[in-house]
Amino acid sequence: MSTTERPRILVVGGGYVGLYAARRILKKMRYGEATVTVVDPRSYMTYQPFLPEAAAGSISPRHVVVPLRRVLPKAEVLTGRVTTIDQDRKVATVSPLVGEAYELPFDYLVVALGxxxxxxxxxxxxxxxxxxxxxxxxxxxxxxxxxQLDKADSTTDEDVRRKALTFVFVGGGFAGAETIGEVEDLARDAAKYYNNVKREDMRFILVDAADKILPEVGPKLGKYGKEHLEGRGVEVYLSTSMDSCVDGHVVLKNGLEVDSNTIVWTAGVKPNPALARYGLPLGPRGHVDCNENLQVNGSDYIWAAGDNAQIPDMAARKAGVENAWCPPNAQHALRQAKVLGDNVISGMRGFPQKSYEHANKGAVAGLGLHKGVAMIVMGKVKIKLKGRLAWYMHRGYHGMAMPTWNRKIRVFADWTLAMFLKREVVSLGAMESPREEFYEAAKPAPVAAKPESEKAKAS
Incomplete structure (x- = not known):
């Protein structure tokens, strides 16, 4: 960590907002004008809309993440967590991966914890x-x-087999619907290589407490998404929730009980609880309370945006929607980050702040290979697409939204190769405990017990 007399802009969080805000600040900043410090427990940013495709093997996992130090070469990147913030002294406490926590002074603060x-x-x-x-x-x-497919293919125990081939997904928003669509595709493809496992042997269950799935694309496309998944053999249970899943025994509110080794939880997100230790004004759901300039209310040197911030949706409010707030999605995060970066520079130079206003452009979702839904907003017209065309829209939008040309090219290369090569269905389960085999080989041999005759001589 460098020490400098220059003002420090501290960016807490290296996710979508943190990365783009830091890039914008570095781009607009004069040489030597300030030090930009980014603190995050991971040394990379994850593009979350591609996680379902990474889980299905459509994209290499390495191509879904962006290394912060490579993308922000002129910034100071610290791998750790900001545990507390003293606003009176303008000091943050940083807890690194190893070693003692230390204090880091700052002049301007960007809160982007996600x-x-x-x-x-x-x-x-x-x-x-x-x-x-x-x-x-x-x-x-x-x-x-x-x-789980390996287990089911190798066992003769019907209960073990049934539990291994039952997959339960809780949450029917973008993350849940896209993940179950991609994973069902993966399992269907993989089953072709097993002698004792067929798609008909598997059971996919999607549960949501709401009365519809994919609310982001509207009721008609949400209904289509539900019918599409059901047509692929997915059981969709709406207006219900999960009561318990002890030892994989899933009990739903509607009375259904199943045994499953795979319970995927995608039932929404909430702001990072670390915000409560920063002394910032919070909204009713724990978001940082900000004004339309992305400044934290009551402060002229702290900004916030993205999933951890409560930002007024000025476009919706001008259209007559009272108390409208920007939804937590990549569309807003990208645009907020750029305005935030400009406002930090303006604030540092004493210029007026710019308000954030962006009209919703729609939403896209992929439901597996060649399947998707999309709602495109053009002025007052909403264009609704489904099937292969919507899937192309989904890939095109998110492919271009992926940060850096390096990662864009790698992602499009993955998709291009997948058109000609079959999906990889290799399980690397040992990744969860990679040293286990070496430990077994290298652990000390047990000390042999001495015979009774030797014990007698020693005494």
């Missing part, structure tokens, strides 16, 4: 659930699903 999975106190969820917020979870889910 969100974490929203969970409930359901018995067994912490032990059995698999999230879909990070690339590690996507890789883990892929290996886990293929490992």
């Amino acid at each position: 969100a974490i999975s929203r969970t409930f106190p359901i018995p067994g969820l912490a032990e059995q659930g698999i999230g879909m917020k990070g690339i590690e979870e996507a890789i883990g889910l892929r290996n886990h699903v293929l490992e």
